Amino acid sequence: MGIHEQAGQRAPAAMRIHVPRLVSAYYTDESAGGVSFGTSGHRGSSLKGTFNEAHIAATAQALCEHRRERGINGPLFMGFDTHALSEPAFRTALEVFAGNGLEVILNAGDEYTPTPVISFLILEHNRGRTDGWADGVVITPSHNPPEDGGFKYNPPHGGPADLDVTRWVQDRANQLMALGNEPVRRIFYPRARRSSAVSERDFVAPFVRGLGDVVDMEAIRGAGLHLGVDPMGGASVGFWGPIAEAYGLNLDVVNESVDPTFGFMTLDQDGKIRMDCSSPYAMAGLIALAERFDMAWGNDPDADRHGIVCPDGLMNPNHYLSVAIWYLLKQRPGWKSDLRIGKTLVSSSMIDRVVHGLGREVYEVPVGFKWFVDGLLRGVLAFGGEESAGAAFLRKDGSVWCTDKDGFSMGFLAAEILAVTERTPSEIYRETLVREYGEPYYRRSDGPITDEQKAVLASLTPETFGPERVAGKKVDQVMTRAPGNGADMGGLKVLLEDGSWFAVRPSGTEPKMKVYIESFGGSSLWERIHEEALQAVFGS
DSSP, X not given: OXXXXXXXXXXXXGGSOOHHHHHHHHHHSOOOSOOOEEBTEEXXXXXXXXXXXXXXXXXXXXXXXXXXXXXXXSOEEEEEOSSTTHHHHHHHHHHHHHHTTOOEEEEGGGOOOOHHHHHHHHHHHHTTOSSSOOEEEEEOOTTXXXXXXXXXXXXXXXXXXXXXXXXXXXXXXXXXXXXXXXXXXXXXXXXXXXXXXXXXXXXXXXXXXXHTTTSOHHHHXXXXXXXXXXXXXXXXXXXXXXXXXXXXXXXXXXXXXXXXXXXXXXXXTTSSOOOOTTOTTTTHHHHTTGGGOSXXXXXXXXXXXXXXEETTEEOOHHHHHHHHHHHHHHHOTTSOTTOEEEEETTSOHXXXXXXXHTTOOEEEEOSSGGGGHHHHHHTOEEEEEETTTEEEEOOTTXXXXXXSOOHHHHHHHHHHHHHHHSSOHHHHIIIIIHHHHOOOEEEEEEEOOOHHHHHHHHXXXXXXXXXXXXXXEEEXXXXXXXXXXXXXXXXXEEEETTSOEXXXXXXXXXXXXXXXXXXXXXXXXXXXXXXXXXXXXXXX
């Protein structure tokens, strides 16, 4: 897919969503399709009939029934982000939760709540318990465009729900919708808020205190670093001030605006407003300010992703993951020596080289942070990271911190790396990792996908992949399952003889195809692989 002519430029007024129309459609338009959980919950738009009141009421009721079936009888921590559809969906879900008698805990003052904060609160509540376990819901479509809404569920393990859970909730929600949602138990919102089962709590202070157990804030403060943060109009906006004050940091929030149209954004690669902090186009605003700061970063609206901006620009997410892992394995003496490093199949093989070079093992899984949850929870994975700029790691003492992606700790880790090594993560990547392990050229290409192509990807096996060579390189291995846990990757990955590889899979959150390519022959080999990859997979 090419670069839109307005990519990286401020979104024109004509492109901004009509918020009253969007919210009205949530309450009045008919549903067009049922509930469908992808890699990060159910997402859609009221303007397309894929995210409206019926979807959320049914999903919330299904979740209540799931909790009863699983014996989950503790509180449910609930938050929402700054997308226009998030607060209407929050109100609908709370009406249903209260109608079912659930104990629900909200952030004080109806303040926005990032995803990693919900994960942290769940784990803190459940620590050492054998009963009364908590779980949580975040109403967010993450980095998706302003017209989208999303509903994410985190069970008592604190991380994204497993496939068996999401499938159960999805199927039951669709049964309820087919019945016109008549079985849904629901009470009017003002009454729900007055319910004795619904309470408020300060979510900010405990999370802020906990960050010091994960990142060396003293080193950051001692180095006197000037830090810059762009919340990208998201749920983290109210957290940075308390963090800076608690740890005595010189931290500037470059944009404190909360605008449901996200009209302050620069357009992404495809010309859409998308709060993707791994995209140089969406991050153009902060990149333009990079030289003002020793280290800066951006977070998407629910703060589960990070985009690291050094004075020389935005880091490739894979480069930063590689440096973060390299640093943590050297600078965490409290971690056990047998901890493994989790990565997804479509993350850079530089990670494999770094991990093996430090005498550790890689745990490679399909796309989706849910695959890292158990390992982080049990303390057998030191780190879990995705190529899409989402990661989490253990506390300094080796205990679990967060079992969902955490943009806060990954941002402050970049500052810790600079404070301790006196080199930026980008300098470490170029001067240390590339010199020791070689220089891969990694890029993802997105494009449309047809139902036929989805069917082909779903049916492929290593045996049915035909070509013996791609881009002149011998095919060494074809994978449709992850070596770490044997799970189906939802597409395939092809390894070539020189270490280059490509992978093809449908997006779990948007209607498009993702093609990941890493070349050890520079951009020219990348282009050759790109030209031949789809033909090799689909045969035309």
